[in-house]
Amino acid sequence: MKTLSLAFNSAWHVLAVGVVLGAGVPALFAFGIRGLAASSGQMADDSTPRAWGKPVAAVCFLFVCAAITLGLTIIVSSGFGMKVSFEHIYPTLVEKK
Template sequence: MNLLVHTLSSLWQVVLVGLIFGAGLPALFALGMRSLASGGTDENAGPTPIGKAGAIVCFAVVVIAIIAGILLLTADFLSSSFGINLF
């Protein structure tokens, strides 16, 4: 019974991380794109300053998450090859 409880406890954590990175980052990227498209009523109007700031924040979070994921995957290689301990 203890094994089942431990497995279910780990399962919800994996599902949560999968939802955040699997659907959360593309949704955040889409929100940044939508923020860039938030112009005025004119067809040729560019994004508003608040729209640009929101897009920069969204894109920065996505890029940081991608870089952190790559570094997390290569942490053992970087540690053993170059002596760089990131995490």
């Protein structure tokens, strides 16, 4: 019975990461694109952009780029016999044991 509970616990972690990365990061990117869009649903020639659009888009794109960079770092570091450790506030590369 313990094996079954461990399997469900692992499946829950995989599902949570899948939802965050599979839906959260693209939604954040879409919110950044929306921040760059013209305001109030008018034609782009007739309206002025939102004042908060560019800063919000920049922050959204920064988080998306950070997520992509972290994912690539995890994949590439495993090929070099290293792993990403989150023991500190920022991720660091350490040797696999």
